[in-house]
Amino acid sequence: MRSQDYDRLYLSPPHLGRHEINYLHKALEDNWVAPIGPNLDGFERDICEFTGARHCVALTSGTAAIHLGLIVLGVGPGDEVLCPSFTFVATANPITYLGATPVFIDSESTTWNICPDLLREAIEDRIRQGRRPKALILVHLYGMPAKLRELLAVAAAYNIPVLEDAAEALGGRYKGQPLGTFGAVGVFSFNGNKILTTSGGGALVTNNPEWAQQVRFLATQAKDPASHYQHSVTGYNYRLSNLLAGIGRGQMELLADRVKRRREIYSWYQTHLADVPALKFVQTEPQGGHSNRWLTAVLLNPAETSVTPEQLRLHLETHNIESRPLWKPLHLQPLFQDAPIYGGAVCTNLFTQGICLPSGTAITEQDLRRVLEAIQEILPLA
Template identity: 75%
Template sequence: MRSQDYDRLYLSPPHLGRHEINYIQKAIEDNWVAPAGPNLAGFEADICAATGVPYCVALNSGTAAIHLGLILLGVGPGDEVLCPSFTFVATANPIVYLGATPVFVDSEPDTWNICPKRLREAILDRIARGKKPRALILVHLYGMPAKLPEIVALAQEFDIPILEDAAEALGSEWQQQPLGGFGRVGVFSFNGNKILTTSGGGALVTHDRALAEKARFLATQAKDDAPHYQHSELGYNYRLSNILAGIGRGQMGLLTERVKRRRQLFDWYREHLARVPGLTVALAPEPAGSRSNRWLTTILLGPPDPEADGPAAPAVTPETLRLHLETRNIESRPLWKPLHLQPLFAAAPMYGGAVCEDLFARGLCLPSGSAMTDGDLRRVKEALTEALE
């Protein structure tokens, strides 16, 4: 059969509920179609309630939230910012927007997030070079909480503020506390592929009221308090629209349900792929105290060869497997290509690299949308089995 003989099975498509349309309709009826209005305030309040963080500013993307967060932490030209290499480029791009330099750090193999041992090495080396990092971006990859106790302790020891990139981790927890509130600033993404969506959007959260007010000011073109348009600082057009915030209001009521379903999908894959030769469902164990939203289920092909130098080379590569899934009209995606391997960041410092390079060489993300049926899951399993057997 040809790929077009199958309905397309996407990696992580939007999954709307029943109430989003009500908020949108009300906004249109009341003519609240600007980046202001009751949906916007309501959406921010919903995010605060879900995360336990008292202040929130809804923005038009998670990238905008990272950009403003770095500004709030004082990052500017010539500064250095610690950042995991194993993440999406949107984590690091705002560092460059500000004329600063990303300092990349390898992952650890348990959660795939920034490695505390390598992080200490990077901090000490940058300080020895006279370049104490201005900030640390902490990412929770694929919804899995990073090793927060060790990382937060390092940040406190060296007095480096944390920007917590929880773009993929809404609904994940550490010690029953939602992620997003462990740094001076936290950010979320509501892009179309996230566990909840506003089509396109993001949010900045913080425990500091002054930082939230500053973020709101900067996100609305930094307009001074005057009857005319007066500007003393550089601002940005980063606010979320009231209509898209209405989608967010309808989605926030579904967070518990959506996390439950993503975790069910992960458990199904782990159980039913256990005996498929040549692969393992990755990020299976949750470290003690962690609870992942399981945003995406990932697999690793072949165990690494302890005798080999560099990344392992399985007989079937992620790319050949991805192409085979495409013949069944199933979307999959390689794991993030480490940023230190990207031409854009070729000159950036990097500490370690073997762990994230091996993960990229062997990993693939599977369809994980919360609307998937058991039939969809069986179709993915059958296609994987075909390719690997």
């Protein structure tokens, strides 16, 4: 059967529950459709309660949160910011907003996140050149906890503040502590494809009250305290709306179940594709790590098949199944062709061999078997 015989099976579509509409109705009934309101305050409290962070500012996107997070860390024109190459471009774009330069670092092969050894090498090399990095952006790719013990130790040894990009990792943990709470600031995304969505949105969390106040100020056009509109610094229109925050409040009530389901989906694929030697499940949790398994990502073993990830993706498309290549490393992007890179072979190989499979929490057993059968058409069993 081909694509016209099936409804579209998306990679990670929004999955709404039964409570979001209640918060939206309440906001409409009370005429709280302005950017701020009770849902916004409540959503920020919910995030603080879930993560244990002392302060949260809900924003229009995870990108906005990274941008403001870098500002409070003091990043400005001419600075350098350490950043993994293997991540979505939104991790690095805010560095350039501020006139700074990303310094890209390769992954290690277990979690696929930034390599601690190369991080140390990069820091020491930049310092030798008289270019001490201003900050480190640390990412938990596809919801997988990075090697936090090692990475935080390196950052601390050189007194480099950490911005923790947990855009894909809400609900994950490391040694029992929620991801997003290990850095000086943490960032989440609530884009439509994330494990929790507000349609579009994000948040910054921190334990520093002055930074939280500064982020809130900058996110609301940096209005000085005056009866008229007065502005002394550049501000941004970055605050999440009260209506979208209502969706977020309803979604937060379901987060634990959503994480559980994503992990079940990963385990299902791992079990049922075990007899396909061309596929490898190699992104593994570090000791003490608990991934939310936002997306199930697999590698094709070139020693077992000549099929490429792109050929597999196109084959799945004939069954109306969406899949996606792994992130193209940022050091290979034309946008960043002149940026420094330390290593690069690991994340390049991951990109050339990897693909993400449908992982949305509303996926059914029938849907999963449909993916399985389509894969088995093109990749032989053992």
